[in-house]
Amino acid sequence: METGSYRQWRKMVLDACMWLSEQGYFGSLRGSGGNVSVRIDECAMAVTPSGIRYQEMTVDDICILRFGLDAIEVKSGRHPSMESGMHGMIYQNRPDAGAVVHTHQTYGSVFALTNTAIPALFDEVALSLGPVIEVVPYAFSGSRELADNVASKLSNLANAYIIQNHGIVTLGKTLHEAMLHAELVEKTARIYALALSTGKSIGTLPAFALDKIAALRKMT
Ligand SMILES: [Zn+2]
Numbered sequence: 685m686e687t688g689s690y691r692q693w694r695k696m697v698l699d700a701c702m703w704l705s706e707q708g709y710f711g712s713l714r715g716s717g718g719n720v721s722v723r724i725d726e727c728a729m730a731v732t733p734s735g736i737r738y739q740e741m742t743v744d745d746i747c748i749l750r751f752g753l754d755a756i757e758v759k760s761g762r763h764p765s766m767e768s769g770m771h772g773m774i775y776q777n778r779p780d781a782g783a784v785v786h787t788h789q790t791y792g793s794v795f796a797l798t799n800t801a802i803p804a805l806f807d808e809v810a811l812s813l814g815p816v817i818e819v820v821p822y823a824f825s826g827s828r829e830l831a832d833n834v835a836s837k838l839s840n841l842a843n844a845y846i847i848q849n850h851g852i853v854t855l856g857k858t859l860h861e862a863m864l865h866a867e868l869v870e871k872t873a874r875i876y877a878l879a880l881s882t883g884k885s886i887g888t889l890p891a892f893a894l895d896k897i898a899a900l901r902k903m904t
Pocket of ligand 1: 717718786787825850851
């Protein structure tokens with residue numbers, strides 16, 4: 685199928701991938717790990733291709749799919765990310781999601797290995813991401829089971845999740861916001877890991893702050 689339309693969406697995804705890759709969010713600079721998508725409308729998304737190094741990726745390599753994974757525009761020889769099902773599932777379950785970022789970021793992945801949720805530690809992070817960053821149970825990469833496991837957590841309306849023994853997935857109203865949320869996860873995970881390493885007790889936000897944050901998040 686001819687490519688050439690949907691250029692603005694494709695470019696947004698490619699630009700996001702370049703930044704995330706340069707910042708180390710995909711876990712390797714020379715690989716193709718992680719994936720990014722943006723919602724086009726109520727049934728379609730632009731999503732990264734599978735197995736293409738980010739440094740070699742071009743605008744036309746970005747795939748245009750329906751949430752159910754039917755191809756709308758996919759360049760000959762390209763295949764959508766193996767995690768496209770997870771992206772489509774998020775858009776179908778969360779009308780507020782305008783973009784999805786899946787990373788293999790270092791400090792976030794510490795908690796993917798220890799299978800530990802990150803509690804509310806900072807006001808601004810809890811406001812943006814939700815009161816807890818929950819762990820999605822492990823399933824093999826790219827499987828329908830993994831997409832279903834992510835979908836099962838989405839009703840808490842959080843904007844970030846830890847995928848057990850895998851990485852992080854964030855969402856946002858915009859692609860900028862989804863990327864910001866990945867940054868907030870990394871900042872929080874880094875500080876939490878360092879704090880845990882001291883062996884001292886760690887304070888979490890008090891109940892009144894959580895109530896206030898819940899009320900503020902309902903307003904946005
Ligand atoms: Zn992954």
